Amino acid sequence: MATSKVRTPRSVDSGDTIRVGNVVLTPDEPRIEIDGHPLYLCRQELALLQLLATRKGSVVNAGTISKRMARGGRPLTATGVAVYVHRLRARLKYGGVVIRTLRGFGYLLEAANSRLPR
Secondary structure, eight states, X not given: OOOXXXXXXXXXXGGGXXXXXXXXXXXXXXXXXXXXEEOOOOHHHHHHXXXXXXXXXXXBOHHHHHHHTOBTTBOOOHHHHHHHHHXXXXXXXXXXXXXXXXXXTEEEEEEGGGOOOO
16 A cells, blocks of 8 residues: 655745845745845846755856756756856845856855955
């Protein structure tokens, strides 16, 4: 006899949020706040932030970003990824976070005060 699990909705508590700098992100929800103020992002910017935030402190390959942000089944070009990273950087300007470009590797989201010297 097979058993099945019933999935119940999760309640959102502080354990379900991701904090990077002053940015608070609730995964699986389009809710982002900077210092308690809502930040409104387009679908692609939100997808990029969610991907980087869930892997904060780790380099995310540009190819992974391209596939995750695919439009109409087609991955974004390298230029398309760079454009969305640029737009997201501008939106997060006062969020106490930086998106670092690691040429040949990908992108890294981290708190601004943890930035390594060059």
